[in-house]
Amino acid sequence: MPKVDITIEVCGMSGDGTIAAGGLLNAAMSEAGFSVLAFDSYPAEIRGFGRCVTRSRIGNEEMLALAEKTHVLISLDDEQSRSRIPFLEKGAAVIFDNKPPSYVGEGHAIPAHVEPDINLFGIPFSDLAAEASGSTRGRNLTALGGFAVIFGLPPEIFRHVIQKKFAPKGEKVLQANLMSFDAGYNFAMTAFEDRLLKILTPPETEEKTEKLLLSGNVAIAQGALDANLKLYFGYPITPATPILEYLAKALPEKGGKVLQMEDEISSIGAVLGCYYAGQRAMTATSGPGFALMTELITHGIMAEIPAVIIDAQRGGPATGLPTKTEQSDLHAAVFGGPGDSPRIVIAPTNVTECYEYTVKSFQLAEKYQTPVIVLTDFFLDNRVENVPMPQASKEALKDGNIYPDPSAKGPYNRFELTESGISPRAVPGMEDFMFTTTGLEHSESGGPNYTPENHMQFSEKRHRKIQGALEDLSIPKEFSKGGSLDVGVISWGSTFGSALEAVQKEQEKGLKVGALKITSLFPFHDEIIRGFMERCGEVLIPELNFQGQLANLIGHLHRKDVVRINQATGKPIPASIILEKIEEVLKA
Amino acid sequence: MSEEHFVVIGNGPAGNQAAQTLKEKAPEARVTLISKEREGYYKPCLLPEYMAGKISEDQIYLSTVDAYKEKGIKLRSGQEVVDVKPRRREIVLDHKEVLRFDGLILAVGGRPRIPEPLLVFRDLMMTLKTLEDAKTWIEKISRVDRVLIIGGDLTSLAVTKALIALGKEVYFMLDENAFWPLRCNDDMFQDVSDRLSKRGVKTFYNCKLNSMAQRSEHAVEVRVGDDIFEAGLIGAFFGLVPNVGFLARSGLPLDRGLLVNETLNTGFEGIYATGDCAQVFHPEIRDYWVSIGHDNAKALGRTAALNLLGERRPVDVATESLFDVQGIKVNTSWWMEF
Numbered sequence: 001m002p003k004v005d006i007t008i009e010v011c012g013m014s015g016d017g018t019i020a021a022g023g024l025l026n027a028a029m030s031e032a033g034f035s036v037l038a039f040d041s042y043p044a045e046i047r048g049f050g051r052c053v054t055r056s057r058i059g060n061e062e063m064l065a066l067a068e069k070t071h072v073l074i075s076l077d078d079e080q081s082r083s084r085i086p087f088l089e090k091g092a093a094v095i096f097d098n099k100p101p102s103y104v105g106e107g108h109a110i111p112a113h114v115e116p117d118i119n120l121f122g123i124p125f126s127d128l129a130a131e132a133s134g135s136t137r138g139r140n141l142t143a144l145g146g147f148a149v150i151f152g153l154p155p156e157i158f159r160h161v162i163q164k165k166f167a168p169k170g171e172k173v174l175q176a177n178l179m180s181f182d183a184g185y186n187f188a189m190t191a192f193e194d195r196l197l198k199i200l201t202p203p204e205t206e207e208k209t210e211k212l213l214l215s216g217n218v219a220i221a222q223g224a225l226d227a228n229l230k231l232y233f234g235y236p237i238t239p240a241t242p243i244l245e246y247l248a249k250a251l252p253e254k255g256g257k258v259l260q261m262e263d264e265i266s267s268i269g270a271v272l273g274c275y276y277a278g279q280r281a282m283t284a285t286s287g288p289g290f291a292l293m294t295e296l297i298t299h300g301i302m303a304e305i306p307a308v309i310i311d312a313q314r315g316g317p318a319t320g321l322p323t324k325t326e327q328s329d330l331h332a333a334v335f336g337g338p339g340d341s342p343r344i345v346i347a348p349t350n351v352t353e354c355y356e357y358t359v360k361s362f363q364l365a366e367k368y369q370t371p372v373i374v375l376t377d378f379f380l381d382n383r384v385e386n387v388p389m390p391q392a393s394k395e396a397l398k399d400g401n402i403y404p405d406p407s408a409k410g411p412y413n414r415f416e417l418t419e420s421g422i423s424p425r426a427v428p429g430m431e432d433f434m435f436t437t438t439g440l441e442h443s444e445s446g447g448p449n450y451t452p453e454n455h456m457q458f459s460e461k462r463h464r465k466i467q468g469a470l471e472d473l474s475i476p477k478e479f480s481k482g483g484s485l486d487v488g489v490i491s492w493g494s495t496f497g498s499a500l501e502a503v504q505k506e507q508e509k510g511l512k513v514g515a516l517k518i519t520s521l522f523p524f525h526d527e528i529i530r531g532f533m534e535r536c537g538e539v540l541i542p543e544l545n546f547q548g549q550l551a552n553l554i555g556h557l558h559r560k561d562v563v564r565i566n567q568a569t570g571k572p573i574p575a576s577i578i579l580e581k582i583e584e585v586l587k588a
Numbered sequence: 589m590s591e592e593h594f595v596v597i598g599n600g601p602a603g604n605q606a607a608q609t610l611k612e613k614a615p616e617a618r619v620t621l622i623s624k625e626r627e628g629y630y631k632p633c634l635l636p637e638y639m640a641g642k643i644s645e646d647q648i649y650l651s652t653v654d655a656y657k658e659k660g661i662k663l664r665s666g667q668e669v670v671d672v673k674p675r676r677r678e679i680v681l682d683h684k685e686v687l688r689f690d691g692l693i694l695a696v697g698g699r700p701r702i703p704e705p706l707l708v709f710r711d712l713m714m715t716l717k718t719l720e721d722a723k724t725w726i727e728k729i730s731r732v733d734r735v736l737i738i739g740g741d742l743t744s745l746a747v748t749k750a751l752i753a754l755g756k757e758v759y760f761m762l763d764e765n766a767f768w769p770l771r772c773n774d775d776m777f778q779d780v781s782d783r784l785s786k787r788g789v790k791t792f793y794n795c796k797l798n799s800m801a802q803r804s805e806h807a808v809e810v811r812v813g814d815d816i817f818e819a820g821l822i823g824a825f826f827g828l829v830p831n832v833g834f835l836a837r838s839g840l841p842l843d844r845g846l847l848v849n850e851t852l853n854t855g856f857e858g859i860y861a862t863g864d865c866a867q868v869f870h871p872e873i874r875d876y877w878v879s880i881g882h883d884n885a886k887a888l889g890r891t892a893a894l895n896l897l898g899e900r901r902p903v904d905v906a907t908e909s910l911f912d913v914q915g916i917k918v919n920t921s922w923w924m925e926f
Contacts, residue, residue: 096683098682098683098684099683099684100683100684102684103680103684103685103686104684104685104686105685105686106685106686106687106688108685109681109683109684109685111664111666111667111681111683111685112664112685115653115657116626116628116653116656116663116664116665116666117653117654117665118666119626119666120626120666120667122682122683194720194724
C-alpha cells in the first residue's frame with residue numbers, strides 16, 4: 001500500500017455537528033486500519049456562534065503531530081471555512097454544500113476563495129439530508145457520505161461507526177443519520193464518478209491491530225480508574241471537564257465516588273483529606289483552578305500528604321484563552337505556592353502516556369507522600385489518537401504507600417528524619433500510630449517547631465525526598481544515533497511529537513540531529529540532560545509559551561544559551577516551525 | 589467608487605485571451621475568469637497526441653493555473669455558471685453564488701455534437717473535447733484492442749492516428765453528418781476512405797448504423813450495414829455545438845449560438861460573446877457567421893475585450909473566407925492550423 005499521510009478538516013459553525021462529524025470520521029478511519037491523530041478546536045461559548053474545526057491526520061504509519069497543511073476540507077459553513085483556506089495543500093479537495101438555503105452574494109461561498117488548483121466537490125448537504133431523513137440536521141452525515149465515496153472508503157465502516165454512536169439514541173435517530181449518510185454517498189457516487197480520488201481505500205489483506213480511539217482526557221480518566229481511584233473531586237473547567245464527566249459515569253460503576261465541589265480549593269482540600277485517610281483520590285483542573293489550589297498543594301507538601309492533580313493547561317494568564325492550548329503553567333506547577341515547596345511534576349507527551357503517567361502518579365504520590373502534578377495541555381487533552389488498548393502492569397498498579405512497621409517499638413514519629421527523606425506514613429485508624437499533622441513547620445512527631453535548625457533540617461528532608469524520586473521517574477529518552485550532534489531538540493508535553501517529527505525528517509537527510517524527550521519536569525534528571533546538551537552544538541527548546549519556561553528551568557545546564565522557540569498562539573506548534581529553526585541553526 | 593468587475597466565462601482560447609486583454613488594458617479592474625473545467629488553459633487540438641503518449645500533460649498547457657494569479661486574473665476553475673441575468677448584471681453559479689459584473693464576456697465554447705439519430709447510443713460513445721475526456725480515453729484504451737470511430741471531423745482523424753500509434757485496430761464509419769461544419773461530397777469521402785484504408789483502417793462508407801449493444805464491460809456489438817462486429821470503445825466525432833443551453837432563460841439572443849453584432853456585442857450594454865459560441869453578424873452579407881479554431885478564437889477574444897473597454901472594433905472577416913455549410917456561414921481560416 002502506498003504511504004498515506006493526509007490531513008482532513010471538518011469546519012463549521014457551533015451547532016453544525018462539526019465535532020460529531022469529525023469524531024465519526026476518526027472512528028471510521030481507525031476502524032479502516034489507519035493511524036489517527038485528531039484535534040478539535042471550538043469556541044469558548046457554548047452554542048450559537050463561533051468556529052468549530054476538527055483536524056485529523058490520517059496515515060498508515062504512526063502519527064506524531066498534527067500537520068500544518070490540510071488535504072481535505074469538509075465545509076459545513078463556508079463563512080467559517082474561509083479561514084481554513086490558507087492551510088490547504090496545493091491540489092487539496094474541498095467538499096462543500098453547493099445548494100445553501102438561499103442565494104449568496106459574491107464571496108460568501110467557499111469556491112470564491114480557493115485557488116484554482118483546488119478540487120471542489122459540491123454536494124447539496126442540506127437538500128439531500130432533508131430529502132432522506134426529513135430534516136437537515138443530518139447534513140454533516142451527508143458530507144461524510146460524499147467524503148467516503150470520493151476517498152474510496154467502504155460505506156460499511158461508516159455505517160458501523162454511525163450505528164455505534166447513534167444506536168443508544170433510538171432507532172429513529174439512528175435511521176435518520178444512516179439515511180443522511182447514504183444520501184451523500186449515493187449522490188457522490190454518481191456526481192463524481194470520473195473524479196474519485198480513492199486514496200484511502202483500506203488494504204484488505206493487511207492485519208489490523210485492535211486499536212482504541214482515545215483522547216488524552218479519556219486516557220487520564222481510564223488510567224485513574226485502572227489505578228483503582230476511589231474518589232474524584234473536581235470543579236468544571238475547560239479543558240479538564242471531560243475527565244470529570246467521564247469519571248462521573250464510570251467511577252461509581254466501580255464503587256468509587258465523584259463529587260463536584262464548589263470550587264478548586266475545596267477540590268484539592270477534599271483530595272488531601274481522602275488521601276490523608278488512606279484512599280486514592282484525584283482532581284483535575286486548568287490554570288485558573290490550579291492557581292487557587294496552590295496554597296493547599298503546599299499544605300500537602302508540608303504535611304506530606306499524597307495527592308494527584310491533573311493540570312490541563314490552557315492559554316493564560318487568568319481566564320485567558322479557555323479553548324486554546326498552551327504550556328505556560330510549568331513555572332506554576334514546579335514553583336507555585338508559598339515557601340520552598342518541592343513537588344513532583346510529570347508531563348506525558350501523547351495519549352498513551354496520559355494513561356501510563358496517570359497510573360504512575362498514584363504510586364509516586366503515595367511513596368513520596370507528596371502532591372504529584374500531571375501537566376497536560378488542551379491539545380493533548382482533546383486530541384484523539386487510536387492506540388493499542390492501554391493496560392497497566394501489575395507492578396504499576398501496586399500500592400505505593402510505605403506504612404510503619406506494626407512491630408516497631410517506641411513512639412511513632414510520623415515525620416521521622418530518614419536517609420531517603422521518606423517517613424513511613426500511618427493513616428488514621430492504624431492502632432498505636434496516632435500522630436499530629438499540620439501545615440506548620442513541625443518536628444519529627446508532627447508538632448509545631450519553628451527553630452532555625454528544625455526548619456533547615458525539614459526543608460532539606462523535603463527536598464532530599466523529592467530528589468530521591470528521580471529513581472522512580474522516567475528518564476529522558478533520546479532519539480538519535482548517539483555521538484555528537486549538530487543540533488539537539490529538547491521538548492516536553494504535547495510539543496514533543498512535532499519536535500520528533502522535525503528531527504526525524506532531518507535524520508532522514510543524514511543530518512546529525514537528535515531529540516530528547518523530558519517527561520519528568522521536577523525533579524529532572526540534570527546529569528542526563530546535561531550529557532545530551534554537551535554532545536550538541538546547539539540546543540533548541542520549542543515550547544507553547546511566551547517565556548520559554550522549560551528553557552528557563554534547564555537552560556543553565558548548557559554551556560551556552562539554548563535556542564528558544566516560543567509560540568504563544570494558542571495553537572499546537574507545527575513540526576515545520578521546528579524544522580525551519582533547525583535548518584536556520586544548521587546554516588548559521 | 590468600487591473597482592470595475594469584468595467577468596469572462598470560459599477558459600478556452602477566446603476566454604483566456606479576453607481575460608488577459610482586459611487585465612492588460614484595464615489593470616485597475618477586477619477580472620474574474622470562470623471555467624467549468626478544473627485545468628488551466630490548454631490546446632485541445634493536442635489531446636490526441638497526449639492520448640497517444642507522444643507528449644506529456646505539461647506540454648499541452650499554454651497557461652497553468654498559477655499563471656493567472658501572477659497576471660492578476662482571478663480564475664475560478666471547476667465552477668459552473670448556470671444563469672445570466674443581463675438586466676441585473678448578475679451571473680449565478682451552480683453553488684448559488686451570485687456575482688455582479690460591470691462587463692461580461694461569454695466565451696463558453698462548444699460541446700461535442702452527437703447527431704439526433706445517434707443520441708440513443710450516447711452512453712456507448714466517447715468524445716474528446718477536454719483533458720478529462722483524454723484521460724478517460726487513456727484509462728480505457730489499454731483494455732481494448734479494437735476501436736470504432738463514427739463521424740469524421742478533424743478530431744476523429746487525429747484520434748485515429750493516435751490509436752494506430754498505440755497499436756489498436758481501428759474501424760471507421762464515415763457518417764453523412766461528418767466533417768461538420770464542412771459538408772463533404774462523395775469525392776472527399778472517397779478520398780478520406782482511401783487514405784484511412786491505406787493505414788490499415790477498416791472503413792464503412794455509405795453504410796447505415798443499425799444497432800449497438802453492450803455485450804460485456806469491454807465489448808459493444810455493432811451492426812453496420814450487413815457487418816456485425818465487436819468494438820472495445822466507440823468514439824463519436826461530429827464537431828461541436830455552442831454550449832449555450834444555460835442561457836435559454838437569460839433573454840440573451842440565441843440561435844445556434846449567441847447572436848452578436850460585428851463588434852461582438854449581444855445587444856446588452858457591456859455583454860459580449862466571443863469564440864465558438866458566438867454567431868457574428870456580417871454587415872456585408874447581412875447574415876451571421878461562426879468561427880472555429882484556436883487562432884480565430886484568440887483574435888475574437890481580444891476584440892471582445894477591447895470593445896468591452898470602449899472600442900468599437902468590428903471583427904474583420906473577408907467575405908470570401910466564409911463558407912456556407914448547412915445554411916450556416918463558417919469562417920474557415922482556422923483550417924490552416926491543422
